[in-house]
Amino acid sequence: MMLFRKLQWSKGKAISPVLLIYAVFWSSGLHQDASTARRRNVVSLQGKMVKMECMHMSDATEGLILTLRRNGTPTELCSLRFRNFRIWDRVCKGSVTLEYDHHTKWVYAVIQRVSVNDSGIYNCTLESMIPPPVKTLTYTYICLTVSAPPVVELSLVSPFFNNCENTLTCCAWDFYPQDIQFSWYKDGELITSTSKNDSLFPNSNGSYSYISNLIISRSDWSRSVQFSCQVNHSALESPVVKHISLPRAEKDSSKLPIWILAAVLAGLLMILVMIILAMTLIFRSKTTSQSSADRVMPETAVMQLPQECQRENCHTTYALLNYYPGSTL
Template sequence: MMLSMGLSRRENKSSASLMSVILLLWSSGMMSNSGSPVLSTKTVSALQGEKVNMECVQGNKTEGTTVNLRNSSSDQLCYMRLGNFTNLWANSCIHRMNLDYDKQTQVFYIVIEHVSLRDSDTYSCTLERTIPPPTVTTGQGQVTLTVLASPVVHLSLATPSSTENEMMLVCSAWDFYPEDIQLFWNKDGIKITGKTSNDSLRHNQNGSYSILSSMVVPHYEWNESTQFSCQVNHSTLKMPIVLNLDKLQFGSKDTSTLLLTWILITVLVGILAVLATFILVKLRFGSISQSSAATVKPETAVTHPPQQIQTDHPSTIYLLLDHYSVSA
């Protein structure tokens, strides 16, 4: 009886010791159900155009370490190789991408310059120990990046409608993400309902969205004291965008007449400029011709006085007669 009780106590002590070892190994990370490091996941959002710095994976000090950064398509974006987590042996990344390492916290960061909507993706970092061999994966991390874009808002006076008693106002919001947006009209600060028309939301190739809204305004409402405005609300905005439009900005109901007048004035100014240039060139060419003619000297002919020519002939005859008489 005493022997059996002693054996049972020894078995309980050995099992308790084994359980303690298992718990110790589990808490220290040396043992897991799958035998691979636990994957850490994070979610980050950023505004288009910003610089993003995202924590990806944390490592441990080893003789040699490599880090690979890939996107959801398994394309390699960055490769870094370190020795003792202090000496950088190699670092290669594609455009606007980079890997950064904090020596104090031993954390690797993904850095992206000037993020765009196309950078929205899930990025994975794989940390491997290469020295001492064999190569072992010691850390894995995933970061899901969502890039947001604020709307670009324009307010304009469109071409008058078919009836000259109406004007059309157009408000547009471009290149925003996500797609949820509020766009409405105000008249003197009061929201207008029932007189506006919104086009369907358009999905752009870069992943953003755009929308147009129009409103027809009768001419009797278009006076100096009336102000129309377009207001846009979006999740990326700290406060709504409000653009105002009044008669002083775009003129009276004779906008088409004023536009035609400005076109005629522009054409006339262009014609006058061409004529002035032609006259200046003509005058300059004429002055150059006159100065060239004044510098040319006429040829001078050498002539003998008539009296000298007449007196030369008799003397020549007398000389010939004297010559022949002497010889005779």
């Protein structure tokens, strides 16, 4: 009550002490207001190196500690301790580190190969340890958004056989953020309300994947020259367009391609030639064996006497020939 009366004693004399107390209170770092925090937004592509401005240090760095945290958690990702006007201690965990530039007096939070999982809000807090107790001087909020462009693939699930319809599948893999746009085209014209069973699902690394299916009939495929899938995403400089088409000669699956028919005919011809050659060899082998058998006379062959030879001297002559086979008359 007495303090209130003293302050009301004279307006002109009361304002100066209040301003003086406020100035001392502010400069001592005891006043912690959200207005003192600096805020920065950083956007990067996945796989790049990120260098974020964390804190600008003055020449008087003795007894200061700089701490980096993420998403408001008390866990320290990295910390720097200054003593004797230099970095006395550095403790960092994970992929992020703090680097001090002596020329610019800036402390940077650096991530060598940033990934989607690194997205979040980082808090750099500067505190004074000397003299105790520890006092918070200032802090910086860094909002990091890591974008990942999609990898787009377009394929036909299975070729036509006896089905009346088939499915084209367009896939976008590993993109971030999750907002993405798919469009289907047939011969350059936009197709609407023909896709079904589209699905968006998260990946283990924090990114997303999307699968879009287009149902096409056999007649649409045979009449159309080209189907296209267009994917647009914030991480892309321009939309990605994938095409799929078949030459008109191959669109009727009921007709076999010419090269298949030629291969079948060539195989049959080779089989026929091999059969003919095998039969020829067998026939020649049998003929050779038969002629060889006819030319060989057994040593025990017995010569028959002619019917008109009935005299005794004739028997004697043929007996001598039979005894001496090599002799001639």
